[in-house]
Amino acid sequence: MGPKIWLSAPHMGGNEQHYVNEAFQSNWVAPLGPNVDGLEQNIANYLGEGTHAAALSSGTAAIHLALILLGVGPGDEVICQSMTFSASANPIAYLGATPVFIDSEPETWNMSPAHLEEAIKDRIRLGKKPKAIIPVHLYGMPAHMPAILDIATRYEIPVLEDAAEALGSSINGVKCGTFGTISVLSFNGNKIITTSGGGALVAKEPRFTETARFLATQARDAAPHYQHSHIGYNYRMSNICAGIGRGQMEVLPQRVEQRRAVYQQYFNRYNGLPGVSFVAEPAGYYSNRWLTTITIDPALAGVTRETMRLALEAENIESRPLWKPMHLQPVFSDCPFYGNGCSELLFENGLCLPSSSSLSEGEMERIFHVLGKVFQHELTSVDGG
Ligand SMILES: *Cc1c(COP(=O)(O)O)cnc(C)c1O
Numbered sequence: 251m252g253p254k255i256w257l258s259a260p261h262m263g264g265n266e267q268h269y270v271n272e273a274f275q276s277n278w279v280a281p282l283g284p285n286v287d288g289l290e291q292n293i294a295n296y297l298g299e300g301t302h303a304a305a306l307s308s309g310t311a312a313i314h315l316a317l318i319l320l321g322v323g324p325g326d327e328v329i330c331q332s333m334t335f336s337a338s339a340n341p342i343a344y345l346g347a348t349p350v351f352i353d354s355e356p357e358t359w360n361m362s363p364a365h366l367e368e369a370i371k372d373r374i375r376l377g378k379k380p381k382a383i384i385p386v387h388l389y390g391m392p393a394h395m396p397a398i399l400d401i402a403t404r405y406e407i408p409v410l411e412d413a414a415e416a417l418g419s420s421i422n423g424v425k426c427g428t429f430g431t432i433s434v435l436s437f438n439g440n441k442i443i444t445t446s447g448g449g450a451l452v453a454k455e456p457r458f459t460e461t462a463r464f465l466a467t468q469a470r471d472a473a474p475h476y477q478h479s480h481i482g483y484n485y486r487m488s489n490i491c492a493g494i495g496r497g498q499m500e501v502l503p504q505r506v507e508q509r510r511a512v513y514q515q516y517f518n519r520y521n522g523l524p525g526v527s528f529v530a531e532p533a534g535y536y537s538n539r540w541l542t543t544i545t546i547d548p549a550l551a552g553v554t555r556e557t558m559r560l561a562l563e564a565e566n567i568e569s570r571p572l573w574k575p576m577h578l579q580p581v582f583s584d585c586p587f588y589g590n591g592c593s594e595l596l597f598e599n600g601l602c603l604p605s606s607s608s609l610s611e612g613e614m615e616r617i618f619h620v621l622g623k624v625f626q627h628e629l630t631s632v633d634g635g
Contacts, residue, residue, distance in 0.1 A: 251565060251566045252565070252566060252616055253566065254566050254567075254568065255566065255567040255568060255604050255606075255609075255613050255616065255617065256568050256604065256606060257440065257541065257568045257569060257570055257602060257603075257604055257605065257606075258440040258441070258540070258541060258604075258605055258606055259440075259606040259608055260439050260440075260444045260446075261501075261505065261508075261606060261607045261608040262494075262497065262498075263497050263498060263500055263501030263504075264497070265496070265497040265500055266493065266494045266496075266497030266498060267497070268497065269285055269288075269492075269493030269494070269496045269497055270490055270493040270494060272284075272285070272493065273285055273489050273490055273493050278489045279488075279489065279490060280488070280489055281307075281467075281484075281486035281487065281488050281489065282467075282486060282489060283489030283492070284489070285489045285490075285492035285493040285495070285496055286305050286486070286487055286488075286489050286492040288492070288496050289303075289305050289445075289450075289487070289492040289495040289496050289499065290302075290303045290304065290305050290450070291303075292495075292496060292499040293305075293435070293450055293452065293499070294452075296425075296499065296502065297425050297427050297428050297452060298425065298428070299424065299425070299428040299454065300454050301427070301428055301433075301452050301453065301454055302452070302453060302454070302455075302456050302458075302459040303435075303450045303451070303452050303459060304450060304451045304452075304459040304460075304462040304463050304466065305448065305449075305450050305486070305487040305492055305495070306448065306449045306450060306451060306462070306466055306485045306486060306487055307447070307448060307449065307466075307484075307485045307486065307487055307488075308436065308438070308447060308448060308449045308485075309337060309412075309414040309434055309435060309436025309437075309438065309449035309450075310337040310340065310341060310436075310449070311449060311466070311483070311485040312434040312435070312436075312449040312450060312451040312462075312485075313337065313338065313341045313384075313410065313412065313434050314341035314344055314345075314483075314485075315451055315462045315465055315466060315483070315485060316410050316432040316434055316451055316458075316462075317341055317342065317345055317347070317381075317382065317410065318345070318465065319432060319458050319461055319462065320381060320382045320408050320410060320431065320432065321381060322342070322345050322347050322381045322382060323345060323346065323347065324345065324346030324347065325346065325347065325348075326345070326347040326348070326378075326380075326381045327347060327348050327349075327350050327373055327378050327380045327381065327586075328342045328347050328348070328349055328350065328380060328381055328382045328383075328384065329349075329350045329352060329366065329369060329370070329373075329380045329382070329383045329384065329407075330342060330349045330350070330351055330352070330383075330384040330576065331351070331352055331354070331360060331361040331384060331385055331386045331393075331412075332351035332352055332353055332354070332575040332576045332577045332587060332589065332593050333353075333354045333359065333360075333386075333388065333572070333573050333575045333576075333593035333596065333597070334386040334388065334412065334573055334576065335414070335573055336576065336579070336581075337414070337436075338384055338386055338412045338414075338576075339351075339384075339576050339582065342384075347381070348585060348586075349576065349582060349585050350369055350373060350380060350585065350586045350587075350588070351575070351576050351577040351582070351585055351586065351587045351588070351589075352365045352366050352369055352587075352588055352589065353365050353575075353587070353588065353589020353590060353591070353592050353593050354388075354575075354589075354592045354593040354596060355394065355592060356592055357394070357532055358388075358391045358392065358393055358394060358529070358532065358535070359388050359389075359391065359529060359572075359593075359596055360385060360386060360387060360388055360391065360392075360393030360394065361383075361385040361386070361393050361394070361398060362589065362592065363394055363397035363398055363400075363401060365588040365589050365590070366383065366398060366401055366588075367401050368588050369586070369588040370401065370405050370407070372588070373586075374405075379405075379407070380407055381407070381408075382407065382408050382409070382410045383398065383401075383402050383407055383408070383409050383410070384409075384410045384411075384412055385398050385409065385411060385412065386412040386414075386415070387411075387412070387413055387415055387416035387419055387426050388415060388572075388573070389415055389529075389537070389539070389540050389541040389542075389543050389602070390415055390416050390418070390419050390442070390509070390537040390538040390539050390540035390541070391416075391419070391529055391531070391535070391537045392416060392419050392420070392421045392426050392535050392536075392537065394532075395411075395421055395429045396421070399429065408430075408431035408432070409429065409430045409431050410430055410431070410432050410433075410434065411426070411427065411429045411430030411432070411433040411434065412433075412434055413426045413427040413429075413430075413433050413434060413435055413452075414434060414435060414436035414438075414441065414449070415436075415441065415442075415540045415541075416537075416538060416540070417435055417441070417442055417443065417502065417538065418442060418502060418503070418505070418506035418538035419535075419536055419537050419538045420535075420536045421534055421535055421536070422534040427452050428452070428454070430452075430453075431453070431455075431458075432451060432452070432453045432458055433451075433452040433453065434449065434450070434451060434452070435449055435450040435452060436448075436449045437449060437450070437491075437495055437498070441540065442502070442505050442506065442509060442538055442540050442607070443495070443498035443499065443501070443502050443505055444494065444495075444498060445487065445491040445492060445494045445495040445498070446491055446494055447491065448487045448491050448492070448495060449487075463486070464480075464482075465480065465482055465483055465485070466482075466483055466484070466485035466486045467482065467484075467486055468482035468483070468484060469481060469482030469483075470482070504607075505538075505607045506538045506539075508607035508608075509538055509539040509540060509542075509605060509607050510537075510538070510539045512539070512542055512605050512606075512607070512609055512614075513528075513539040513542045513605070515614060516528070516542050516544070516603060517542075519618060519621075520544065520621070520625070523551065523625060524550040524551055524552075525546055525547035525548070525549065525550025525551030525552070526544055526545075526546060526547075526551055526625075527544065527545050527547075528542075528543075528544055529543060539605070540605065541602045541603070541605045542602070542603045542605045543572060543600055543601065543602050543603070544600070544601055544603065545596065545599045545600045545601075546558065546599050546600075546601065547599060548599070551625075553624055553625070554599075555571065555598075555599055555600060555601040556571075557624060558601055558621065558624050559571065559601055561620050561621075561623065561624050562604075562617070562620050562621075564620075565616065565619075565620050567604060567616065567617055567620060568604060569601055569602060569603055569604060570601070570602045571597065571600065571601060571602070572596055572597050572600035572601070572602065573597070574597050575593040575594060575597055577589070577593075578594065578597070603617070604617055
């Protein structure tokens with residue numbers, strides 16, 4: 251059996267160690283310093299649109315602070331995409347608020363605008379207007395932001411954009427991470443670029459990033475002694491981690507190209523097989539293709555996504571079912587949900603394939619060999635005999 255092939259491995263560019271060494275040499279080994287300032291500047295420059303960024307300890311911390319900045323508190327309701335990683339929804343519960351989950355639509359797999367509006371109307375009818383809307387760009391594919399923003403504007407509800415998986419994605423040239431009243435990025439080890447662990451809060455209004463930094467530094471008031479008028483958090487990014495981030499920002503455009511090339515290889519081989527489908531980019535939409543995902547209709551394909559996953563696992567290759575929707579999670583089973591089964595079906599039939607930007611030709615061959623065996627009867631026609 252060959253060495254492990256990971257779903258999404260960290261991929262250093264080379265300059266990360268230079269910035270980390272600088273931090274050591276200047277003794278900026280702390281949750282502040284020139285790398286933190288530099289990374290925040292890099293992020294804002296990359297995203298454009300007049301954004302500001304606050305580098306934080308994780309994407310989850312960024313979502314938590316964003317909800318606080320949007321005034322979410324005990325007893326409130328927050329609308330959240332159901333099909334996502336639990337980190338999109340957990341901070342709602344940290345604040346004693348209730349998530350209201352929205353189903354996916356089949357084109358992008360993200361928040362269904364129709365079910366979003368249905369939910370808003372119903373929650374208002376029941377006497378509680380939601381405090382925020384959290385759409386997610388799953389696996390890098392942008393959500394239908396024009397429709398979601400239109401609804402959010404009409405009902406005057408702020409959007410907290412969870413762009414944790416979508417740094418480098420865009421709609422008509424406007425980058426993901428700039429659509430929200432507040433937006434959130436993640437630099438966890440498995441994301442398209444990493445700081446080993448970290449995140450950022452992004453906003454066009456500087457008061458949001460300024461207050462985020464304040465709250466993330468234990469909410470210290472301006473005084474020579476420790477003076478506090480607010481509950482604070484320890485959520486700032488370390489200057490060491492930010493050094494890794496600065497190196498990674500230099501290679502972000504390359505990483506997007508590489509992930510898209512991985513997607514293209516899977517697509518070229520397997521698109522068109524009976525029961526196999528990929529997620530296409532709607533016109534104007536650009537995905538960073540953080541993870542390549544496929545769905546398998548067992549009735550047509552003659553195999554299930556689980557057959558594929560286990561065959562890969564037997565060869566030491568990691569793949570993973572799509573995110574299990576939050577409304578199906580035991581911990582959120584009491585929360586309201588608006589939908590029609592789209593995300594459930596995706597979860598049943600979908601698989602994330604190894605998608606690291608560092609995948610070598612030899613590793614791709616190992617993956618194709620296993621998938622070839624799984625799809626044996628169709629393979630002859632795909633390879634042209
Ligand atoms: C990774 C991720 C997060 C959380 O980011 P961390 O940095 O791991 O805390 C939030 N939302 C989504 C959709 C993610 O994929």
